[in-house]
Amino acid sequence: MSVGAIPLPASFASAAPVLAAGAWFKNAVCGVKGGEARMSRVVGDLNTPEACLGHEAEVSRMLEWLDGPATIAHDLHPDFHSSRHAAGIAAQLGAIALPVQHHHAHIAAVCAEHGERGPVIGLALDGVGLGTDNTPWGGELLRVDGACFERLGHLAPLALPGGDRAAREPWRMAAAVLHDLGRGAEVMRRYAGEPAAATVLAMLEKGVNCPRTSSAGRLFDAASGLLGLCLKMDVDAEAAIRLEQEATNWMDAKGWPAPVAGGWTLAGGVLDLRPLLGRLAGEADAARGAAVFHATLVAALAQWAEGVCDESGIRTVVFGGGCFFNRLLATGLRRDCEARGLRVLAPVRLVPGDAGLALGQAWVALHTLENR
Numbered sequence: 001m002s003v004g005a006i007p008l009p010a011s012f013a014s015a016a017p018v019l020a021a022g023a024w025f026k027n028a029v030c031g032v033k034g035g036e037a038r039m040s041r042v043v044g045d046l047n048t049p050e051a052c053l054g055h056e057a058e059v060s061r062m063l064e065w066l067d068g069p070a071t072i073a074h075d076l077h078p079d080f081h082s083s084r085h086a087a088g089i090a091a092q093l094g095a096i097a098l099p100v101q102h103h104h105a106h107i108a109a110v111c112a113e114h115g116e117r118g119p120v121i122g123l124a125l126d127g128v129g130l131g132t133d134n135t136p137w138g139g140e141l142l143r144v145d146g147a148c149f150e151r152l153g154h155l156a157p158l159a160l161p162g163g164d165r166a167a168r169e170p171w172r173m174a175a176a177v178l179h180d181l182g183r184g185a186e187v188m189r190r191y192a193g194e195p196a197a198a199t200v201l202a203m204l205e206k207g208v209n210c211p212r213t214s215s216a217g218r219l220f221d222a223a224s225g226l227l228g229l230c231l232k233m234d235v236d237a238e239a240a241i242r243l244e245q246e247a248t249n250w251m252d253a254k255g256w257p258a259p260v261a262g263g264w265t266l267a268g269g270v271l272d273l274r275p276l277l278g279r280l281a282g283e284a285d286a287a288r289g290a291a292v293f294h295a296t297l298v299a300a301l302a303q304w305a306e307g308v309c310d311e312s313g314i315r316t317v318v319f320g321g322g323c324f325f326n327r328l329l330a331t332g333l334r335r336d337c338e339a340r341g342l343r344v345l346a347p348v349r350l351v352p353g354d355a356g357l358a359l360g361q362a363w364v365a366l367h368t369l370e371n372r
Contacts, residue, residue: 007036015366026355103142118145136214259295306342
């Protein structure tokens, strides 16, 4: 990702320099000085020694340009290499180490790109990020105002049978949904070819090693698994990509289908799409099911966002997070939100995923310094 210098509002021209370390996936570093932000190259996922060394090298290059940052921002997760390294560098330099919640940073990155300083409603949809309650978030409706954010709502949490393994095997997410719907008996029939099916069902029944997440990414995985499009992933986001491809092919021929009536519930800020997923479990045409999933998801998210905007009086909605790589989601949701009179901001120069996250961390740090 080469985006060049990103100009920031003139009010930050004299702000103290800031370094932001990014997160774990698609790691990239950001520096801010003299009213402009610069992004490093994308190092990649910090799951190998080589990637971690590459991250450290990018930090060193950015530090040379910054010549003494006042604040070093990093992800809220303390075990990421980027977080640990940031804390160490901050201690060496006598700088402030500032943890920034993952989804706050996603929304802040878009605000920074657009120079949006007012309060916004942020719709953050991605795979996973540590929440302030120490649970895995990923489908969040936030009120974001510079250095501050408030979680106004989230997707209904789904179980992750087997923990992180469920993020690589969509059939497990499908099994979790069936169990939640009281249809656990179907798991063995649908996924008889999976040697771990009986074990996963037992885990779900006993609630053992089944942490719950509000992740939108896992919602896509569950849909793909229920439709039989992808049971195990060989590459990142394969299940969601297959789902989008099938939906796109169907819509190219037949247009957008109507959303499923009663496909979601909304109560107390929690958006529950399990009724939709239950319908997909009985869909014979996987491509049609994929199209219906997208149409219903877009309608539900638009209603969710509009309700919060009406309550808060804030009319700007910001899209952030890796799920917005999905063109059907991004374009359909913008269309529906704008039709409801909402102003939409989305990434333009930066990607919506974690490769652009460090800019949001830096934006939060700038506002934190300004408020001191």
